[in-house]
Amino acid sequence: MHIFNILIKYLKFNILLKYRFKNNNKLNEKIIKKRFCDKDIFYKIEKSRYTLLKSKININLKGYGNGSFYYRNDDNIMLSKVVKHSSITPKYGRFLYNIVRNYNPSTIIELGTSTGISTQYLAFACIYGSVISVEGEKILANIANETIKKNGLKNVEIINKTFKEALPELMSSSNYPLLIFIDGDHNYEATKNYFRIIENMAKDKILIIIDDIYYNKGIEKAWEEIILSDSVIMYRIFFKMGIILINHKNLS
Numbered sequence: 001m002h003i004f005n006i007l008i009k010y011l012k013f014n015i016l017l018k019y020r021f022k023n024n025n026k027l028n029e030k031i032i033k034k035r036f037c038d039k040d041i042f043y044k045i046e047k048s049r050y051t052l053l054k055s056k057i058n059i060n061l062k063g064y065g066n067g068s069f070y071y072r073n074d075d076n077i078m079l080s081k082v083v084k085h086s087s088i089t090p091k092y093g094r095f096l097y098n099i100v101r102n103y104n105p106s107t108i109i110e111l112g113t114s115t116g117i118s119t120q121y122l123a124f125a126c127i128y129g130s131v132i133s134v135e136g137e138k139i140l141a142n143i144a145n146e147t148i149k150k151n152g153l154k155n156v157e158i159i160n161k162t163f164k165e166a167l168p169e170l171m172s173s174s175n176y177p178l179l180i181f182i183d184g185d186h187n188y189e190a191t192k193n194y195f196r197i198i199e200n201m202a203k204d205k206i207l208i209i210i211d212d213i214y215y216n217k218g219i220e221k222a223w224e225e226i227i228l229s230d231s232v233i234m235y236r237i238f239f240k241m242g243i244i245l246i247n248h249k250n251l252s
Contacts, residue, residue, distance in 0.1 A: 031099045031207070031236075031243065038097075038124070045120045046090060048147050052083040052115055059139050079115075079143070088118040088183070088211075095238065096181070096209070100125035103207055105179040109170050110134065111163045111194065112184030112211075116144030122181065123148070123156045129175075130155045134166040136184075167194060171201035178204070183211040188218035192225065199231045202248035213242040 057079050088096065100108065100122055106129040108122050113135035123131045133156065135141040141160040148156050159166050163185060182194060191210065198206060213223040223242050227235045231246040 031102050033102055035098055036101050036125075041097075041124045042090070042094065044151050045093065045117065045124070048120065048151060049083065049087060049090075049117050052143070052147065053080050055079045055083075059143075061137050061139070082140070083115050083117070086114045088121065092211075092241065093118060093121040095241070097121045097125040099207075099209065099243075100179065101127075103177065103179055105129050105177045105207070106175040107132065107178050109167070109174060109178070109180045111167065111180070111182045113144045113158055114140055114183075116147045116158075118181070118183060119144060119156060119158070120148060120151060120153065123153045126155060130157070132157045132159060132170055132174075134159045134161055134163055134170075136160070136162045163190070163194060167197050168201065171197060176204045177207070179207045179209070181209045181211070186212050186215040186219045188222045191219050191222035195222075195226050195229075199229065199246060199248075202231070202246060205233075205245060205247050208244045208246065210242045210244070212240055213237070214240060 055078075058076050059079050059082065061077060061082075096118060105126065108126055108129065108131040110119055110122060110131060110133040113119050113133040116133075119131060119133045122133075133144070135144065135158060138160050141158050145158050148158070180198060182191070185191065185194070195208070198208065210219075210223065210226075212219065214220055226232065227242075227244065229246075231248065232244050233247045234245040236243045
């Protein structure tokens with residue numbers, strides 16, 4: 001039933017989108033014009049996922065963000081469970097990889113490192129730029145750092161701060177073209193707040209990817225309001241991911 005509801009919402013938004021934006025094909029051209037199949041890179045990333053899934057250690061999460069349907073923040077969470085339920089899937093990881101390769105940003109800001117699987121897909125694709133990933137949970141930031149170093153990535157910086165603390169600092173110092181991937185704090189207030197910060201501090205066009213836009217009613221409502229913002233010049237929905245292109249010149 002959940003998948004059926006997502007499909008209905010996906011069709012609704014993409015039909016309405018055609019009436020609001022006649023030039024959305026330009027966004028498609030920017031982000032999915034070419035598909036890359038870098039099997040050696042994908043193998044490296046998925047090998048690191050497999051290693052984490054085999055882990056027997058337990059970790060203590062402090063409870064930043066909106067939590068998970070699959071586990072509570074307590075002293076007995078198995079790392080493998082966090083990896084299984086909180087990491088990006090191979091399908092969406094490759095999708096992210098292709099977007100980055102096509103868009104070719106100078107800087108990627110990721111809000112929500114978790115164990116670093118999505119971070120690797122972003123970083124391997126960001127050939128001429130850098131990835132700054134923010135993770136509130138110190139233990140997850142440390143695990144992601146170790147995993148990323150093992151795969152030889154040198155264009156990644158992981159910051160152990162809350163999104164609210166880190167985002168304004170990163171917005172003021174990032175190079176453009178800029179891509180922002182929001183994958184955490186899946187609730188109405190937080191999502192709207194992060195978008196407002198990005199919108200208010202934008203110096204040029206920014207591509208924003210929001211994951212899990214149907215995670216709950218709060219983030220779904222936030223998404224519905226965000227796409228009506230004056231700064232949004234194009235948007236697309238790819239099932240659970242929403243993609244927005246904003247332009248600071250549209251702001252009053």
